[in-house]
Amino acid sequence: MADLSVNGVRLHVQRLGAGDRLAVFVHGLVMDNLSSFYFTLATPAAAHRAVRLYDLRGHGLSERPAAGYAVADFVADLAALVDAESPGAPVDVIGNSFGGLIALAFAHAHPARVASLVLIDAHDGTAGWAAQMAATLGLQGQARDEKIAASFQAWLGRHSERKRTRLADHARALVEGTTLVADLEASPPLDLAQLATIAAPALLLYGERSDVRDRGAALAAALPHATLEIVAGCTHSILWEATALVRDRVVAWLEAR
C-alpha cells in the first residue's frame, strides 16, 4: 500500500496524474476516507494536476494513533504531506466538510503553501462547530449508530450490512478509542478575522439545504477572494448528490489557474 509517514503517523496516500503542480484532496470526519474523492473527482482532476489523496490520521487505511487529533495535528499532517510531495511549490487544496475546515486552517497557518482552495460544504471552524460535532459524535451506542447510518443514507452503495457494520466499528474505534472528540473540542476555533487574512482564491460550494449553508455565506463574506455557489436541492452531501456539478466546477477551477 502506498503510504507516507508524517509526524510519526503512517498515512495512506494515493497518487494520480503527473506534473509540477499539485492538488491535494482532504476528506471529511470519522465516517469518510479518501475513497469519496477517488471515485468522484480524482481522475478528472488528474488531467490538470498531480493529484494526492490521503486518509486522515485515524481514518480509512491510515494509522490510528490513540491521541493527537486536534485541528493543529491534522493541519501538521497536511503540511508535512505538502512538504514531501510538493517541496517549495504552493498547492491547490480541495476539502469536503471537515476536510474544508482543515484546508482553511492550513491556508491560515501556511499561506505561502496554498495556491487556491475549494471548499465543499465545509465547516468553517469558528466558535460552536466543535460543540456541534461533539454532540453528534458523543452520542452513545445505538443512538450514535443510528445517527451515523442516517448521515450516510445518501452515500450510494454504502448501506449493505457488512459495510454498515464495518464503518460503524471503525467509527466507534475512532470516537471511543482515541482522544479525537476531546482534542477537537479543545482546538481553538478560527475566527472570521483570521480567515480574512487568507489571500488565496477560494471556490465555495454549498448545498441549498445543508445544515452548514450559513457557514458558506459567512466564509464568502470573510475571505477576500471567494466565489460562492449554492447548489440547488442538495444537503451537506453535495459531493454525492451533485457529483457531476462538483466535478465540473473543480475541473474548471483547476483548469483556469
Place this chain on the structure above:
Amino acid sequence: MTLDPATAAILATVERLVIEVAGDEITLAGPLTLTTSFNADLELESIEFVALAEQLQAHYGAQVDFVGWISTKQLDEIIALTVGDLVTFIAART
C-alpha cells in the same frame, strides 16, 4: 461452467487480491465467480476497492489502468460492477 484457462487464472488472481485487501471472511459465502457483484455480494467497502485497484496495478502493471477505467463509469455502474466485468477488462489488456 468451465472457464478457459486464461480467464480462470485471472479470476484466481482477482480472488487472491480481494482476500488480501478484505480478509478471508469475504469468501465465506463461496468462491468468487464471474457473476459475483463487488457491492451486492461481496459488500466490499469503497476504501477496500481503492486498495484492490492498487493491488491490481501492482500485479498487472501500468497497462491495466484500473483507476482510469473506473473513472469512465458513473457511480451506479461502479456499484453494479461484477467480478466478470473486471476479469474481462483485465483479459483485454494482458
